Amino acid sequence: MQNTLKVEDLAVHFRSRRGDVKAVDGVSFAVREGERLVFVGESGSGKTVLAAAIVRLLPKNAVVRGRILFGEEDLLKVDEGRMREIRNREIAYIPQSQSSLNPVMKVGFQCAEPLVEQGWKKSTALEKVAKLFEFFGVGGRVKDFPHRLSGGMRQRTLLVMGIAREPKLIIADEPTKGLDALMREQVVEAFQKLGKRSMLIITHDLPFAEKVGDRVAVMYCGKIVEISPSKTFFDSPLHPYSRELLESLPERGLKPIKGFQPSLINLPEGCRFRERCEFSGEECRVEPPLLKFRHSLVRCWLHAD
Numbered sequence: 001m002q003n004t005l006k007v008e009d010l011a012v013h014f015r016s017r018r019g020d021v022k023a024v025d026g027v028s029f030a031v032r033e034g035e036r037l038v039f040v041g042e043s044g045s046g047k048t049v050l051a052a053a054i055v056r057l058l059p060k061n062a063v064v065r066g067r068i069l070f071g072e073e074d075l076l077k078v079d080e081g082r083m084r085e086i087r088n089r090e091i092a093y094i095p096q097s098q099s100s101l102n103p104v105m106k107v108g109f110q111c112a113e114p115l116v117e118q119g120w121k122k123s124t125a126l127e128k129v130a131k132l133f134e135f136f137g138v139g140g141r142v143k144d145f146p147h148r149l150s151g152g153m154r155q156r157t158l159l160v161m162g163i164a165r166e167p168k169l170i171i172a173d174e175p176t177k178g179l180d181a182l183m184r185e186q187v188v189e190a191f192q193k194l195g196k197r198s199m200l201i202i203t204h205d206l207p208f209a210e211k212v213g214d215r216v217a218v219m220y221c222g223k224i225v226e227i228s229p230s231k232t233f234f235d236s237p238l239h240p241y242s243r244e245l246l247e248s249l250p251e252r253g254l255k256p257i258k259g260f261q262p263s264l265i266n267l268p269e270g271c272r273f274r275e276r277c278e279f280s281g282e283e284c285r286v287e288p289p290l291l292k293f294r295h296s297l298v299r300c301w302l303h304a305d
């Protein structure tokens with residue numbers, strides 16, 4: 001199976017007066033063609049920075065190194081004109097804030113506008129958008145302004161805006177953020193309707209990840225600590241942090257993770273989770289690599305054998 005996206009040893013550090021903030025620190029993974037890879041982890045683990053790095057929408061104080069291979073191109077090396085073209089046509093980035101919708105423009109035209117910019121006739125673009133609105137269960141709302149739509153409807157509008165261009169990759173950042181249970185189910189249904197598309201989804205919503213993900217990548221303090229098939233992750237998580245993350249869910253006992261995440265400026269040596277981990281030993285003072293374990297990858301010495 002081909003890779004739609006391949007990230008190699010990506011690091012994103014932010015310069016500050018106190019030192020470098022290591023938001024993403026040596027991350028490698030691939031999104032396979034037709035796969036939905038979901039990134040999970042606590043707030044501040046680096047998930048959103050990772051997504052912004054891929055589409056090159058980082059602030060000026062970011063220092064980025066590594067490789068982001070999209071097809072034959074390294075997105076960190078293409079010029080800004082080519083990068084804008086990739087964002088407009090080939091990678092759909094759906095931000096977590098629904099405020100990205102223009103409040104004084106009808107949602108149907110907002111979704112059709114990128115197609116018009118690509119040379120489509122306005123009437124043809126609006127017709128395609130109307131069909132997508134119907135497909136996602138919000139038919140008849142194309143002439144509404146954003147404030148007239150519920151949170152779930154606005155999220156589905158952002159999905160229409162993203163997929164109308166038929167991109168090779170969709171990146172969705174926290175698509176269920178701020179939604180109640182009913183609206184969340186609407187968004188789950190919308191993502192499931194997308195079928196086999198290459199997607200990178202960022203979320204802290206674990207039940208949502210379970211319903212839409214093919215594989216799950218777990219981030220902690222700027223590092224990937226586990227990548228597993230979705231069923232493996234939710235049935236038998238490998239990394240101690242993964243287990244505690246799942247045990248913090250209400251339906252699994254609402255057991256909070258002990259301690260606090262360390263500062264991304266002053267990180268502990270070795271395993272970054274060791275100060276919170278019940279299995280921590282002397283070997284954990286040396287950082288483990290991502291080890292292959294069955295069909296998964298895990299950054300933990302417990303699985304070194």
